[in-house]
Amino acid sequence: MKRCYENKILIDFEYEQSYYEKYGIIEKLEDDKLILKEISKISGIFVSKSEILIEDISFLFVRNSKVLND
Numbered sequence: 123m124k125r126c127y128e129n130k131i132l133i134d135f136e137y138e139q140s141y142y143e144k145y146g147i148i149e150k151l152e153d154d155k156l157i158l159k160e161i162s163k164i165s166g167i168f169v170s171k172s173e174i175l176i177e178d179i180s181f182l183f184v185r186n187s188k189v190l191n192d
Contacts, residue, residue, distance in 0.1 A: 123176070126184060127151040132161070136181040143181075144172065 126133050127148040134145045146169075150157040154176055160169040 123148065123151060123156065123182070127156075131184060133158075134183040135179050144174070 123133075125131070127150075130147050132145065132147060134143060136143050144158060144160055145163050146158045146160040148156050149159045149171065156174055156176060158172045158174055160172055161167065162169050
């Protein structure tokens with residue numbers, strides 16, 4: 123996750139506290155949690171920011187893409 127945060131790589135993961143997967147870039151990474159800038163998979167635009175505990179992430183998929191402009 124640290125490499126994804128540093129390089130602004132898109133991540134896709136399942137989160138135990140929701141019934142759907144989340145997709146976006148990590149805006150802030152701490153030891154126990156992260157702030158995710160969520161992006162809609164359908165439209166590709168910013169949706170919201172979420173604070174997520176790292177221990178609650180059940181599956182992580184790293185996309186082969188990078189965000190070039192914020």
